[in-house]
Amino acid sequence: xxxxxxxxxxxxxxxxxRPSVLRQxxxxxxxxxxxxxxxxKLWWYKDIGLHMYGELSMAxxxxxxxxxxxxxxxxxxxSYMEAGPQGTFVGIYDGHAGPEASRFxxxxxxxxxxxxxxxxxxxxLDFLFDKVMRFCPFHCKLAKTRxxxxxxxxxxxxxxxxxEMSADVIKNAYLATEEQFxxxxxxxxxxxxxxxxxxxxxxxxxxxxxxxxxxxxxxSRVVLAAVEKSGKQVKAIQLSDEHNxxxxxxxxxxxxxxxxDPKIVVLxxxxxxxxxxxxISRSIGDAYLKSAEFNKPPLxxxxxxxxxxxxPILLAEPSIHVHKLQxxxxxLIYASDGLWEHLSNQDAVNIVHHSPRNGIAKRLVKAxxxxxxxxxxxxxxxxxxxxxxxxxxxxxxITVIVLFLDSHLISQSSFQRPVLLVxxxxxxPGDADA
Numbered sequence: 138x139x140x141x142x143x144x145x146x147x148x149x150x151x152x153x154x155r156p157s158v159l160r161q162x163x164x165x166x167x168x169x170x171x172x173x174x175x176x177x178k179l180w181w182y183k184d185i186g187l188h189m190y191g192e193l194s195m196a197x198x199x200x201x202x203x204x205x206x207x208x209x210x211x212x213x214x215x216s217y218m219e220a221g222p223q224g225t226f227v228g229i230y231d232g233h234a235g236p237e238a239s240r241f242x243x244x245x246x247x248x249x250x251x252x253x254x255x256x257x258x259x260x261x262l263d264f265l266f267d268k269v270m271r272f273c274p275f276h277c278k279l280a281k282t283r284x285x286x287x288x289x290x291x292x293x294x295x296x297x298x299x300x301e302m303s304a305d306v307i308k309n310a311y312l313a314t315e316e317q318f319x320x321x322x323x324x325x326x327x328x329x330x331x332x333x334x335x336x337x338x339x340x341x342x343x344x345x346x347x348x349x350x351x352x353x354x355x356x357s358r359v360v361l362a363a364v365e366k367s368g369k370q371v372k373a374i375q376l377s378d379e380h381n382x383x384x385x386x387x388x389x390x391x392x393x394x395x396x397x398d399p400k401i402v403v404l405x406x407x408x409x410x411x412x413x414x415x416x417i418s419r420s421i422g423d424a425y426l427k428s429a430e431f432n433k434p435p436l437x438x439x440x441x442x443x444x445x446x447x448x449p450i451l452l453a454e455p456s457i458h459v460h461k462l463q464x465x466x467x468x469l470i471y472a473s474d475g476l477w478e479h480l481s482n483q484d485a486v487n488i489v490h491h492s493p494r495n496g497i498a499k500r501l502v503k504a505x506x507x508x509x510x511x512x513x514x515x516x517x518x519x520x521x522x523x524x525x526x527x528x529x530x531x532x533x534x535i536t537v538i539v540l541f542l543d544s545h546l547i548s549q550s551s552f553q554r555p556v557l558l559v560x561x562x563x564x565x566p567g568d569a570d571a
Contacts, residue, residue: 189223197537304459339455344462360469366465376460382418
């Protein structure tokens with residue numbers, strides 16, 4: 138009976154939570170600079186733009202023959218409900234063995250977060266009407282506020298609240314994206330077996346309701362810059378965990394999850410690798426390391442694992458941290474591991490802190506490239522002449538998003554910036570000289 142009542146109510150409440158969708162390119166007059174970013178030879182960048190809580194800067198440099206990094210920023214509704222939470226979403230997807238997984242995540246993960254929020258609402262409604270209406274035949278009032286669902290029983294003053302944005306919502310969106318991608322792999326397996334070897338690291342940040350949600354699967358990283366209490370220094374605070382076999386705690390986790398496998402991590406050519414083939418322990422994709430059904434021909438031999446396995450070797454579930462925004466929080470640097478291979482957390486924070494905001498993401502990438510050139514005892518000007526493909530021997534694809542946090546805007550809970558949607562991907566073919 139309760140479920141029937143809830144289904145009946147859906148006819149009346151659904152119009153109140155219609156999806157709010159902005160197509161890429163709409164509302165461009167409210168954005169700063171080039172609304173969709175610019176592609177220039179091996180670069181894609183957006184020097185400056187506005188998000189809900191301040192300014193942002195984005196940059197991507199290509200090193201592989203095909204760009205495997207993808208990224209996105211969306212500022213606005215984080216749910217397909219007008220009453221849902223508002224915030225800024227950042228995603229950096231560092232692909233490997235091909236671009237298919239990172240592109241797939243770029244098109245599905247945020248949509249899954251928005252859908253999870255809507256599913257959460259219906260689950261709450263089902264529970265409330267099934268439990269409350271069945272045993273308490275009193276009049277009920279359904280009230281919706283920004284990011285909050287409240288059902289109040291008049292007679293007893295009972296209130297049930299559920300915030301739509303949560304760590305569980307983000308985790309479930311990761312797992313849903315993984316399930317969708319593996320389903321696609323299964324459909325294409327016979328005609329495109331290589332798709333089973335493709336995967337991607339996945340770093341997500343959501344700034345919403347005074348909180349920073351950070352989710353990570355893989356070895357990308359986000360660093361927060363915060364003013365110390367003395368007010369004299371800006372400190373780098375890493376908000377993300379990394380899942381790379383080079384980290385001792387990751388190797389310990391793998392051994393505890395696979396106690397029956399003495400070769401779960403192998404030191405190969407002085408580099409720790411999971412099963413001797415991959416450095417990361419968590420990802421979306423990499424179907425051949427998730428299910429034995431893909432660890433066989435027609436997948437090419439170099440990807441196949443000789444030892445049989447029954448449970449997934451890699452995990453898709455992200456590690457998630459929630460940070461409450463403080464007055465001294467200045468900006469966030471989200472980047473693929475290509476940046477952090479050459480710059481320390483504090484070096485990156487210092488560069489941003491002491492530089493103009495316009496073009497700062499590109500400036501960070503160039504700083505990393507100069508270090509990469511120096512490591513190979515060459516001039517940066519010579520590195521700039523090397524084209525894609527060959528460049529991968531000197532550095533990886535690098536993606537950087539710098540998100541500035543304006544405490545004045547964050548404190549205004551009712552303040553709304555125009556909706557922003559930017560995807561950094563698909564650097565067009567061109568000459569070198571980056």
